[in-house]
Amino acid sequence: MADTEIQVLQGMNALMYIRLLKNADKEEGQLVPMQTSLTFDPQRKSDSTATKSGNVATTSSIETKLKAEFIDNISKVSDDLYESLIKNERVEVWKINRDRVNDKGQYFAWYMRGYVTEDSNDNDADDNATREVDFTVDGTPKRGWLTLPASAQEELDYVFRGIGQVKDDATGKGTAFANDTDRGTGSNKASTSVTSQVPGVGVGH
Structure with missing residues (x-):
């Protein structure tokens, strides 16, 4: 059996897109501009009960921690994030990985719905203003493929x-x-003749 090459996923190619759920029929999901970090952490808490026959494990439902950090900016997306927090508006969130593509040219993605629950803004005098946004995710994230x-x-x-x-x-x-197809193509239409780089030798000789 031939060895299968393991491909590494790059953090810079994991991107967050968001949309207010109420706008699903009006606009496409939009990239959160100038992202610097994206944390996606689905987890299931577990516990165990000791019995005379040994431990019996129990697990809870999936809980997902989702956080994005980006340079603060003037954009519809950054305002929509405030809208979700301040007005308790539900958002749709996509975590898209551009390193993982299927045979249809679609990108692997996680799809979630939830709310912005915290939006921290840092404004240091010697740096760009930054924001760190935390989401509460409803239910279980869904996996799929999408076209950008x-x-x-x-x-x-x-x-x-x-x-x-x-x-x-x-x-x-x-x-x-x-x-793949354009390297070495094209011509100099302004030129009527081509001279060899070797002195005294013309094309065709």
Whole structure:
């Protein structure tokens, strides 16, 4: 039996998306901008009772601790997190791992619903303002696969864009360089002839 390569998951590729549940029919889930840390900790408490025949174990329901840290910013997402805490609004949360992809190009994700229960804001004079948000998760998190929208890459970094107007074409009529097929392609249309780098030897000789 051939050895199976174990792939390492990178922390930087574990991302949190959120959405107020009341907006599920109005908008897509949105990336929490400028994340610095994401903690996902499902656990089940256990206990045991001593009997004359030995210990009998008991376990409780799954409880999930969820926490995100990010640089404070002006965005709809950061305001929605305050909305959940202050107005007791239920949120949907996705923990997406971009390192784990199925054969359909979908990303592995955990889906949860719950509430923001704490939102700590630090404002040191010599650093960026930061926030640490804790969630209370209802029930048991669900596993699945999802497709990220085209806008997701723009949020995470930025995609190649041409010089055209982006009002009707988000790419500015540009096409991203494809490493597998574009390497070594293209031509210099302004040139009418090609000269060999070897003195005195032309193309075809």
